Amino acid sequence: MVLSVCVRVVCRHIKESRSVSAALSRYCTSLVTESVVAAPDCTETEPRRQTTDRQRLLRAAVLGVPNAGKTTLVNQLLGRKLFAVSPKRHTTTRNVVGVFTEGDHQVILMDTPGVVPYQVGRKLRAPKSFLTGPHRSLMEAEFVVVVVDASDKRQRHQLDVEVLKTLARYSHVPAILLLNKVDAIRHKHVLLEITESILESTHSWMVEEGRRREQRMKMSPELRNESGAKADVYCGPTREQGALPAAAVESFGKVFMSSALTGDGVQDLRDYLLSCTRPGCWEYSATEHSDQTQMALVEDIVREKLFLHLHREIPYVLTQGNVVWEKEGDTQIIYQNLTCRSSNQASIVIGPGGRTVQAITAEAKTDIEALLGCPVDLTLNVRSQK
Numbered sequence: 001m002v003l004s005v006c007v008r009v010v011c012r013h014i015k016e017s018r019s020v021s022a023a024l025s026r027y028c029t030s031l032v033t034e035s036v037v038a039a040p041d042c043t044e045t046e047p048r049r050q051t052t053d054r055q056r057l058l059r060a061a062v063l064g065v066p067n068a069g070k071t072t073l074v075n076q077l078l079g080r081k082l083f084a085v086s087p088k089r090h091t092t093t094r095n096v097v098g099v100f101t102e103g104d105h106q107v108i109l110m111d112t113p114g115v116v117p118y119q120v121g122r123k124l125r126a127p128k129s130f131l132t133g134p135h136r137s138l139m140e141a142e143f144v145v146v147v148v149d150a151s152d153k154r155q156r157h158q159l160d161v162e163v164l165k166t167l168a169r170y171s172h173v174p175a176i177l178l179l180n181k182v183d184a185i186r187h188k189h190v191l192l193e194i195t196e197s198i199l200e201s202t203h204s205w206m207v208e209e210g211r212r213r214e215q216r217m218k219m220s221p222e223l224r225n226e227s228g229a230k231a232d233v234y235c236g237p238t239r240e241q242g243a244l245p246a247a248a249v250e251s252f253g254k255v256f257m258s259s260a261l262t263g264d265g266v267q268d269l270r271d272y273l274l275s276c277t278r279p280g281c282w283e284y285s286a287t288e289h290s291d292q293t294q295m296a297l298v299e300d301i302v303r304e305k306l307f308l309h310l311h312r313e314i315p316y317v318l319t320q321g322n323v324v325w326e327k328e329g330d331t332q333i334i335y336q337n338l339t340c341r342s343s344n345q346a347s348i349v350i351g352p353g354g355r356t357v358q359a360i361t362a363e364a365k366t367d368i369e370a371l372l373g374c375p376v377d378l379t380l381n382v383r384s385q386k
Ligand SMILES: Nc1nc2c(ncn2[C@@H]2O[C@H](COP(=O)(O)OP(=O)(O)OP(=O)(O)O)[C@@H](O)[C@H]2O)c(=O)[nH]1
Pocket: 064, 065, 066, 067, 068, 069, 070, 071, 072, 073, 084, 085, 086, 087, 088, 089, 090, 091, 092, 093, 112, 113, 114, 180, 181, 182, 183, 184, 258, 259, 260, 261, 262
C-alpha cells in the first residue's frame, strides 16, 4: 500500500522531471523534514568571509565508504576528469580539492579517502592522511555529501557505522544523502526502499547515539565538550562530545540519486550546491579547478593506470617520483620513476616483453596530453628497491 502510494507520487514527479532518478530524488526530498533542508543562513557569515562584492562560496566534503564513487562524482561535478578513479578500493589516499565556479558562485569540493575503521587503516599500513582525511575535510566543511553505493546489495540499506560515527562527530555540518550508481539498478523502485531504510536506520542510530552520549556524560561529566561541535584534531574513534543536536537525528536535508558514471542526476546536485553558497570571498580564481599542482595531477593519472593494470597489492606499495619535468618547445617531457619493493614486483609491472608498462605509459600519455593541452613525452622507469 505504502509503496503503491510512493510509486504514484514518483510517477507524478517523473512527468515533471528529466529522468526517473531525478523524479525519485524529488520524491525522496519530500520525505525528509523541511526544517532541516540545509540552506545556509546567509546573514550569519563569519567576518573573514564577508565581502563587499557579490562573490559566494561553499565548502563541501564528499564522504563515504571506499568505492562508493566519490571521486567519479567529484570529477563529474567539475565537468572534467582530474582525479584518479579505479575499481579498486582506496584509490584515493589523501584529501584533494576540486573547484567549480559559475557566475558569482564558487563550490569547493573536498574529495576524501573512503572511511574505514581505524584498525583497518592500520592493517593496510595506510598513510596518516588516509585515516585523518575524512575528519579533516569535515572540520573545514560547511556541508557534507554522503555518497552511498546503491548497487551494493549488502551495504545499501544502512549507512556504514564509521560513516555514522563521523556524521555524529560533526553533526553541526548539514548533510545530504546521495544514492550513487543508480545505472546499475534495474528496478528503480528499489531506490525508494533504500532511501526509506537509510533514513530510518540513520535516525534510529542517531537517537541511540544521543542516548549513549547522555549515559556516558552522566557517568563522566568531564567528557562534555563545551563547544559541542568541532573537534580540533582527529583523536580516534572513541572521542566524546556533547549531546547530539536534534538536526543530527534528522540527519539529511535532502536526498539525491545519481549515476556519477553516466552523469545522470549530477546536474541536480550541482545546481543544489550552487544554491547553497553563502556570501564569501572565493578561495580560487574562476579558472582554477583544483588545489593540486599539474605535477601532482599527472602523478594521479599514472597512479590510476597502475591501479587499472596491476593486481593485488602492487599499485598500493609502488612509489612514484618525478625525476624530469621540463618543456622542450611545445612538448612536456616527463620522466617518472616507479619504485617497487622487490625485483619480482618490478618484473610484474614491466610485464612480458615490457607490454604492461608500455600499456600504462600509452594510456597515461593520452590523459596527460588532454590535461596539459600539449604533446607529452612520458617515460616510466620501473626499478626495485632490492
Ligand atoms: N556503475 C557505476 N559505477 C560507478 C559509478 N560511480 C563510480 N563507479 C565506479 O566505481 C568504482 C569506484 O569509483 P571511485 O570514484 O574511485 O570510488 P571512491 O569512492 O572514490 O573510491 P575510494 O578511492 O576507494 O574511496 C570505479 O570503478 C567507478 O567507475 C556509477 O554511478 N555507476
